[in-house]
Amino acid sequence: MKHLYLVITLLLAVGATQLSAQKYGHVNSLNIMEEFPGTTTADKELETMTATKQKEIEAKGVALQTKYNDFLQKSQTGTLSPVQLQSMEAELQADQQALQQMEQAAELAILQRRQELLDPIIKAINEAIEAVGKEGNYTMIFDESSGAILYNLKGEDITAQVRAKLGM
Secondary structure: OHHHHHHHHHHHHHHHHHHHHOOEEEEOHHHHHHHOOOHHHHHHHHHHHHHHHHHHHHHHHHHHHHHHHHHHHHHHHOOOOHHHHHHHHHHHHHHHHHHHHHHHHHHHHHHHHHHHHHHHHHHHHHHHHHHHHHHOOOOEEEEOOOOOEEEEOOOOOOHHHHHHHOOO
16 A cells, blocks of 8 residues: 555656746747847738838729719710710629629739748748747747747647547
């Protein structure tokens, strides 16, 4: 019986030691990103690109509005034949679709450029977090800005057990 108590005591001591040996950290990656040397330059470039695209879209929108007002005036005064009205209406619809496509293309171009500019910064930050995690023997490092786990000392994958519990 003494041996059983001794074994249990040893197991509890080892378990407590392992639990206390786990080390968790946290970081705010958004704050780091804001302070990173290339972020300000990237933000300025993206702002300039966005403003340029927005001016182009607004100019096309003003031209479309002018064309639409002209269409309304001519349709109300009856200076156009039904065929001309129909043709002008189709032209306006095509111009409106072109404007929508221009907006979508601008959004996509901005998103792609943003990714090109920020991916290297994000990669550098993540590599630094991982290096700190390894050097400091952290079990996990959490990101305060997103709640995500940025570094995880590879532990036991319990996916199969969770699936089994769920009957999957």
